[in-house]
Every structure is written in C-alpha cells, then in structure tokens.
Amino acid sequence: MSTGQELPKVSTAASQVINTTTAAAAPPSPREKKATEAVTPSAPKGAAMTAVQPISLTDIELPSGCNFVNVNSKALIAVCPAAPDSIGDKLLLTAPSLAISLIALAISGITFKYNRGKDARARIQSIQDDFWIRKIVSPMSIEPFLKYIQELGSILPSASQTLNYVEQTWGDQAQKLGEFRLSFQILDVVDATLQAGVLAKLDELDDRITVYCGELMQFLDNKSTNVPSRNDCLQDCNALTIAIFKLIQASQSAVGKAK
Numbered sequence: 001m002s003t004g005q006e007l008p009k010v011s012t013a014a015s016q017v018i019n020t021t022t023a024a025a026a027p028p029s030p031r032e033k034k035a036t037e038a039v040t041p042s043a044p045k046g047a048a049m050t051a052v053q054p055i056s057l058t059d060i061e062l063p064s065g066c067n068f069v070n071v072n073s074k075a076l077i078a079v080c081p082a083a084p085d086s087i088g089d090k091l092l093l094t095a096p097s098l099a100i101s102l103i104a105l106a107i108s109g110i111t112f113k114y115n116r117g118k119d120a121r122a123r124i125q126s127i128q129d130d131f132w133i134r135k136i137v138s139p140m141s142i143e144p145f146l147k148y149i150q151e152l153g154s155i156l157p158s159a160s161q162t163l164n165y166v167e168q169t170w171g172d173q174a175q176k177l178g179e180f181r182l183s184f185q186i187l188d189v190v191d192a193t194l195q196a197g198v199l200a201k202l203d204e205l206d207d208r209i210t211v212y213c214g215e216l217m218q219f220l221d222n223k224s225t226n227v228p229s230r231n232d233c234l235q236d237c238n239a240l241t242i243a244i245f246k247l248i249q250a251s252q253s254a255v256g257k258a259k
Contacts (some may be wrong), residue, residue, distance in 0.1 A: 132190050133252065141183035142248070148176060150240045153234055156214065159227045163220045170213035177206045187248075194251040198244050205240045208233060 066080035155173070156164040181202055187195035215228040 003107070045153055135250075137186055137190065140186060141180060142245075144183070145180050145241075145244075149237065152237060156209070156230060156234060157216060158230050159216065159219065161220075163217055166217050166220060170210070171219070173209050173213075174206065177202060177209075191251045194247055197247045201240050201244045201247070205237055208236045208240070 063080055066078050152173075155169065157169045161169075181199060184202065185195060185200050187198055212228050212230070212233040215225065218224050219227055
C-alpha cells in the first residue's frame with residue numbers, strides 16, 4: 001500500500017487503551033502474526049491511528065414527543081407520534097357517510113310519522129264506520145229512511161184519490177219525516193256538520209211533499225187549478241234522498257284522509 005496514505009489520528013486516551021490491551025494480551029503465534037501483517041496495512045512513519053468517538057444520546061435532538069425505544073451498538077430506533085388530523089380532514093373523510101346517515105334518519109322519521117298517522121286515521125275510521133254508522137246510525141235512521149223512500153211511490157196520493165185520503169196521507173208523511181229528524185240527530189256524534197246537512201235535506205223533502213199534497217187537495221176541492229205532477233214530486237224526493245246519502249258518504253270518506 002502507498003506510504004502517502006494518511007490514517008485518522010488516534011486520541012491519547014484511545015492510544016492508552018490500545019496499548020494496555022496489546023500489552024495484556026498473549027503474544028500471537030507466528031501464523032497469526034503473519035496473517036495480521038498481510039491484512040493490516042502499515043502506517044507511515046510519524047502517523048498516528050484515530051479511534052471513532054462514540055456518540056452520546058444527549059447529543060441527538062429529537063422532535064417533541066419522540067423517544068428512543070431501542071439502543072444498542074448497531075442501531076438507534078426512535079418512535080414519534082403521528083401528527084393529528086385536522087378537523088377539516090376528519091370532516092372530509094366522514095362527510096359522505098354522515099350525509100347518508102342523516103338522510104336515512106330523516107326518511108325513517110318521515111316514514112314513522114306517516115305510518116303512525118295512517119294507523120290513527122284508520123282506527124278512527126274503523127270506530128266511526130264499524131260502530132257508529134253500521135251499528136247505531138244505520139239501523140236507527142238510514143235503513144228505515146231508505147225503506148220509507150222505496151214505499152213512497154205507492155203511498156203518495158194521486159188525483160184519483162179522495163180529498164180525505166190525501167189529507168190523511170199528508171199528515172202521516174209529515175209525522176214520519178218528523179220521526180226521521182229525531183233519528184238522524186244521532187249523526188251529531190259522528191259529525192255535527194253532517195247532521196246539519198242531513199236535517200236540511202229532510203226539511204226540503206218535507207216541503208216538497210207538503211206542496212204537492214196541498215196543490216192536490218186544492219184541485220180535488222174546487223177543480224179550479226191544474227193537477228200537480230205526481231212523477232215530478234217523486235223525482236224530487238228521490239233526488240233529495242240521494243243528496244242525503246252523498247253527504248253521509250262524503251263524511252265517511254273524509255275520515256280516512258289526512259287533514
């Protein structure tokens with residue numbers, strides 16, 4: 001090897017350690033000495049060997065929060081905590097799932113409210129339809145009134161009847177219509193507006209029969225007026241009957257609708 005190569009300088013303390021170790025060690029055998037001379041380069045005259053200074057852990061500055069977890073002669077391992085995510089980064093990652101969750105929650109609330117309202121309306125409609133209309137109002141007023149209208153075609157007097165018969169029939173019809181007014185007052189339990197509408201139609205029906213019977217009695221009494229039309233009277237009575245049933249039907253249909 002070239003004699004111009006310069007080796008690192010060795011400190012005085014290191015030289016003493018080396019010399020002490022060499023002196024204390026047993027002399028090498030001739031074979032070992034020869035192998036050492038072949039591998040170790042000879043230092044030039046006047047040059048000194050330099051030992052590597054060990055690094056102290058206090059000389060290494062670590063970031064805040066970092067600590068050594070493994071220290072040995074070969075490696076140093078330090079662990080530092082990860083930097084916390086900002087609020088913006090967290091929101092950016094969780095925004096899609098949060099939006100979907102809020103939408104699902106809103107849909108669930110709307111569905112629950114709708115189903116609850118629907119069940120409540122169905123319950124109210126069932127009570128009014130099954131109990132009040134079918135078991136009370138219908139047997140007491142609707143069914144007897146429908147039977148009365150069907151028989152009115154054969155009961156209503158004509159010009160061929162006597163004056164006394166017309167007068168008697170007129171009184172009987174007025175009494176029956178008064179009874180229907182009393183029976184239809186039960187509708188106030190179901191719907192006060194329905195009751196008022198039905199009673200108003202019954203008054204119109206009573207007025208129409210009264211007008212017809214009055215004109216017929218006047219004709220039979222002095223023959224000075226025209227004969228009133230019996231068919232027109234029956235048609236008007238049927239139209240008023242249909243109007244009464246439509247009022248009841250509309251009231252029942254409105255119960256099942258959301259307000």
